[in-house]
Amino acid sequence: IVSQLLTLLDGMNPTAQVIVLAATNRPNVLEPALRRFGRFDRELALSVPDGAGRLEILRKKCAKLRLAADVDLQRIADDSHGYCGADLSQLVTEAAMQCVRERAGEIDIDAEDVDEETLEAMVVTNAHLAGAMSKTHPSSLRDKAVEIPDCSWKDVGGLHDVKREMTETLQFPLKFGAKYRRFGMQPSKGMLLYGPSGCGKTLVAKAIANEVKSNFISVKGPELLSMWFGESESNVRELFNKARGAAPCILFFDEIDSIAKPRGSGQSGGGEAGDRIVNQILTEIDGVGAKKSVFIIAATNRPDMLDSAIMRPGRIDQLVYLPLPDLDSRVAIFEANTRKSPLDDDVDLYELADRTDGFSGADITEVCQRACKLAIREEIAEQEAAEAAAAEAGQPMPEPRTDGQLCAKHFEEAMQTARRSVSKAELKRYLKFRKDLAISGGGGAASALKASAAGDGAGDG
Structure with missing residues (x-):
């Protein structure tokens, strides 16, 4: 078939007024002879639409829909990063179906047509579009765990310098792209979050993804490893x-x-295979380019075990240290953890923060969770005792309590089993790494020192 097609293309007369058009989403698997001059020599790449393109597509797709007056298509276009035309069509269709489902009880399925009054009442609102957004994703990422996390900066206690650093690094290039072009600055490609376990590295990454409303792909290192030759590098390439x-x-x-250990050490996932994964990651980071807004956030509690090439300027060059929280940060973590809980007036969060010196954010979270569990246990016990007393007296069962509160006694009991998960030896290792980084003038050392100079770190909520 290919030979016949080549022969026919070569035999076409330039004056025959015939143009051959072909379409594919896999140009790299085509026969190279088809793509040479004189055959399919003009190639047009139809890329994913930008914000203006998405808005125009949404307007055309919604032209025949009855939209509520408060529907903001511009906001939908801004939030639908990575959506192609078919994805936007599915988004609008799903929103319309949500509207129809709400009125399904008013539709007579035996009638040939829907009455005018019911049709007039069907109006697509912002709620319908928001529900459709939660159910649809870019088609290029259907087989990946793409999410916009539901946590925000409110769930992160303290870490004010880290928040500012991450907001400037990720939000500013998207929000103030013209200023970056005017000053001739290329946005950073990556950021490394390092520090003791439980200090909020993963939570901070999820919170910033939610703040900038970008697509978010979470990758665990071992997921990329494969026993088959070349499969691991292929996984990295496909991911990017x-x-x-x-x-x-x-x-x-x-x-x-787990996947970026120093090359030649024989540790990174199995000798040469691990080295090839590191090489592939470095190549992909270098190829991300300024034209594509892809930002890499990496987290580790063993920064000394990473290949030094990963952290050089131009790659993952923003090094941010998340230390154990200080007093103010511990108060903020307690507030973040208990903001949805009914606190009694006798609970003193400052006193609790003072007693938890040396605790990580995860340790403080555990204290709050255990206090809540004790309060629930006490309320259930009181309810069961009241029901037993009512049954014995032959009286009707009492209503379940809904006025329970989290009291100081619950925190006191929870503190009896509290423990510090970060040892002094681990803290010394991080301080040594930061000191070596500053002495060697490593990439991003200034950012690392600035992000934690005042010890303003905290943990997760």
Whole structure:
């Protein structure tokens, strides 16, 4: 078939007024002879639409829909990063179906047509579009765990310098792109979050993804490893291709030390195979380019075990240390953890923060969770005792209590089993790494020192 097609293309007369058009989503698997001059020599790449393109597509798709007056298509276009035309069509269709489902009880299925009054009442609102957005994703990322996390900066206690650093690094290039072009500055490609376990590295990454409304792909290091030759590098390549297709996108590598150990050490996932994975990651980071808004966030609690080439300027060059929280940060973590709980007036969060010196954010979260569990246990016990007394007296069962509160006694009991998960030896290791980084003038050392100079770190909520 290919030979016949080549022969027919070569035999076409230039004056025959015949143009051959072909379409594919896999140009790299085509026979190279088809793509040479004189055959299919003009190639047009139809990329994913930008914000203006998405808005225009949404307007055309919604032209025949009855939209509520408060529907903001511009906001929908801004939030639908990475959506192609078919994805936007599915989004609008799903929103319309949501509207129809709400009125399904008013439709007579035996009638030939729907009455005018019911049709007039069907209006697509912002709620319908928001519900459709939660059910649809860019088609290029369907087989990946793409999400916009539901946590925000409110769930992160303290870490004010880290928040500012991450907001400037990720939000500013998207929000103030013209200023970056005017000053001739290329946005950073990556950021490394390092520090003791339980200090909020993963939570901070999820919170910033939610703040900038970017697509978010979370990757655990071992997920990329495969026993088959060349399969691991292929997984890395495919991952970055999908991220570029859904730009702006944040790639979050959790526990990156499992796949990016120093080359030649024989430790990174099995000798030469691990070295090839590191090489592929470095190549892909260099190829992300400024034209595609793909940002890499990596997290580790063993920064000394990473290949030094990963952290050089131009790659993952923003090094941010998340230390154990200080007093103010511990108060903020307690507030973040208990903001949805009914607190009694006798609970003093400042006193609790003072007693938890040396605790990580995860340790403080555990204290709050245990206090809540004790309060629930007490309320259930009181309810069961009241029901037993009512049954014995032959009286009607009492209503379940809904006025329970989290009291100081619950925190006191929870503190009896509280423990510090970060040892002094671990803290010394991080301080040594930061000191070596500053002495060697490593990439991003200034950012690392600035982000934690005042010890303003905290943990997760």
